[in-house]
Amino acid sequence: MITFDKTAQNGQGERYNAGDGGGLEGFSRVARAGGNARWGRQADPLHEARVASAAELIADMLTGRAPGWALKEAIAPSHASTARAIESNYPGLMRLSEAYTVSDFPNLMGDVLDRMLLGRFREFPQGWRRYVRVSRPLRDFRTVRRLALNGAEGRYTEQTDEDSLTYSTSLAEDNYTYTPSLFSKGVRLSFRAIMNDDLDAFDSIPDRLGRGGRRSIAYFVTDLLYDSSGPDATFFSSGNGNLLASNPDLAIDSLGTAFETLLGFTDSDSEPILVEGVVLEYPPALHVTVQNLLNQLTVDVTTEGGVSNQTIRVNNWIVRNLEAVMNPYIPIIATSNGNTSWALYVRPDSDRPAAEVGFLAGFEEPQLFRKISNTVRVGGGQAMDAGDFETMTQDYKGVIGYGGTLLDPKGAVASNGSNA
Numbered sequence: 001m002i003t004f005d006k007t008a009q010n011g012q013g014e015r016y017n018a019g020d021g022g023g024l025e026g027f028s029r030v031a032r033a034g035g036n037a038r039w040g041r042q043a044d045p046l047h048e049a050r051v052a053s054a055a056e057l058i059a060d061m062l063t064g065r066a067p068g069w070a071l072k073e074a075i076a077p078s079h080a081s082t083a084r085a086i087e088s089n090y091p092g093l094m095r096l097s098e099a100y101t102v103s104d105f106p107n108l109m110g111d112v113l114d115r116m117l118l119g120r121f122r123e124f125p126q127g128w129r130r131y132v133r134v135s136r137p138l139r140d141f142r143t144v145r146r147l148a149l150n151g152a153e154g155r156y157t158e159q160t161d162e163d164s165l166t167y168s169t170s171l172a173e174d175n176y177t178y179t180p181s182l183f184s185k186g187v188r189l190s191f192r193a194i195m196n197d198d199l200d201a202f203d204s205i206p207d208r209l210g211r212g213g214r215r216s217i218a219y220f221v222t223d224l225l226y227d228s229s230g231p232d233a234t235f236f237s238s239g240n241g242n243l244l245a246s247n248p249d250l251a252i253d254s255l256g257t258a259f260e261t262l263l264g265f266t267d268s269d270s271e272p273i274l275v276e277g278v279v280l281e282y283p284p285a286l287h288v289t290v291q292n293l294l295n296q297l298t299v300d301v302t303t304e305g306g307v308s309n310q311t312i313r314v315n316n317w318i319v320r321n322l323e324a325v326m327n328p329y330i331p332i333i334a335t336s337n338g339n340t341s342w343a344l345y346v347r348p349d350s351d352r353p354a355a356e357v358g359f360l361a362g363f364e365e366p367q368l369f370r371k372i373s374n375t376v377r378v379g380g381g382q383a384m385d386a387g388d389f390e391t392m393t394q395d396y397k398g399v400i401g402y403g404g405t406l407l408d409p410k411g412a413v414a415s416n417g418s419n420a
Contacts, residue, residue, distance in 0.1 A: 052198045053090035120204070123211050127325035128221040128357075131279040131412075132404075133348035137361035138180050144358055144403065148174040154269030170268050180360055180403035183216055185209060191392035194385075206368045209398030213366025217357070217402060222329035224355055224404055225281075230337040230416030232406070235354075240409035241265070249417040250286055250342045252299055256318060258344040258413045265410040273410065277347045279323045283330040285339035286417075290326075294319050323347075340417025354411035360401030371395035 057074060060066035070086060077083040138144060151170035159165065187205050194202060225232055236243045244261065248254035265273050282290050296319075301312045331338030345354050371394070375386035387394040 055198065057086075057090050120208075123214065124218070124326075124328055126214060126218060127281075127327060128218055129348070130323060130325050131281060131345035131348060131354070132221055133353040133356045133407075135356055135358040137364060138358045138401075138403075139361055141180055141182070141360070141401070143177050143179045146176040146356065146405075146407065148176070148352070148408070150174060150268040152269075153267065153271060155271075168269075172268065174408075176356075176405050176407055178356075178358070178403045178405035180358060180401050182360075182399065182401045183213070184397055184399045185212055186395060186397040189394045189396075191387065191394075194394065205396050206370075206398075209368055209396060210366045213398050213400045216400070218327075219329050219332070220402070221355070221357060221404065222327060222333050224406055225343070225412075226330060226333045226338075226341065228333070228335050230334050230341040230418075231343060231414035235406045235409055236343075236412070236414040237409075242409050242413045244413060244415040247415045247418045247420055249340055249415075249419055250282065250289055250293075252293060252296070252316075252318065254415065255280070255293065255344070258415070259318065261413045262344060262346065262410075273352075275346055276350070277321050277323070279325055279345045279347060280342065281325050281327050281330075281345065282342045283339055284326055284328050285331070286342060287326055290324050294322075294324060334416075337416040337418050341415070342417060343412055343414035345412045350411065352408040352411050354408065355404060355406050357402060357404035363399065363401040366398045366400045369397050369399065371397075 054074075057066060057070060061068065061071055066089075073082045074086055074090075077086070135144070150172050152168040154168065154170070157166045187209065189202055189205070225235070227233055230247075231243065238245075242261065244254065244257060248257070259278070262275050262278065267273055280290065293316075296316045298313050299316050299318070301314060302310070330341055334341055346352070371388075373382060373384045373387055373394075375383045375389045375392075377383050385394075386392055
């Protein structure tokens with residue numbers, strides 16, 4: 001005799017027995033949580049029920065809730081009692097009105113395979129956090145103010161007995177502000193769509209809304225740093241000194257120029273600024289170029305470190321303190337030069353990052369909600385699955401609050417890669 005256990009989704013376990021030529025004592029189907037397999041109401045409800053049962057049998061086998069021999073018996077039952085046992089657990093799967101050796105399962109298998117749910121597109125990681133500072137949680141929707149005090153950090157001057165004290169005249173204040181906003185998106189499911197969902201596709205709605213919220217933030221950050229022509233023309237400009245001359249494409253020499261530009265910035269007192277670690281941001285079209293740069297073992301230098309007509313081969317030291325982050329939203333924002341634009345940022349834990357994003361307290365991640373049902377059964381009891389009283393729809397929404405601004409132009413260097 002063969003014995004196996006099957007545990008239903010509601011946590012209740014039952015034991016089933018199977019023997020050659022004998023009855024299957026105790027072999028009875030355990031109802032799914034909620035008591036509804038949600039078979040679709042299509043033109044042929046009997047066929048849809050059979051497809052749902054076949055899909056359920058496969059799912060139970062994959063998760064260990066049904067024994068391995070059940071599949072073989074469904075295809076070609078060896079005994080009438082076995083067929084009855086499968087029919088009782090998966091109604092409509094076997095055509096018991098005919099000979100017990102006849103099964104619909106091979107034909108239903110094609111429908112089951114056609115109805116399997118495809119996986120979703122994968123989400124890009126939140127790489128923007130590696131070059132944009134995230135502030136502490138914001139208390140409300142009032143304007144956020146960031147102040148930067150400059151000056152009084154220059155070198156001292158010599159003072160003799162006859163000289164008076166020299167005062168700094170460069171003390172000044174930079175003022176940055178932004179106002180957080182509320183962002184949201186909802187999904188409304190009809191009662192028919194829910195009832196026809198025998199693949200549990202709608203169970204992923206909350207996760208999908210959360211993913212949409214994270215994508216909204218990534219788009220917002222990219223929109224801060226880029227415009228339709230590439231790096232933001234106001235922030236990255238020749239006047240700020242952080243737009244590379246002639247907009248070179250990404251290569252080892254232009255990357256070196258970007259490093260030199262960052263290291264060459266001085267503060268308001270003309271004192272040098274310390275740069276510890278940088279982040280390279282690039283679009284998907286430059287991924288191969290970036291990987292070649294990162295994995296290049298040596299570099300041939302002809303313009304620096306040697307005399308005219310002399311080539312020096314050095315180790316690829318330039319990538320040692322470089323972190324590369326691909327941003328797929330660059331070509332979406334920058335409709336021109338989106339595939340060639342790139343930027344080099346100081347790390348966000350520095351005192352003067354290039355940009356900042358702040359999240360409303362409690363909404364650092366998308367918050368997900370479901371509208372409570374306003375339907376009550378006759379005799380009492382709220383019907384949570386009935387949704388809205390008039391339409392029987394069920395509503396979901398995701399909400400997130402955030403804002404941001406560009407900060408110090410000396411925290412980044414960029415090029416649109418057009419060589420113009």
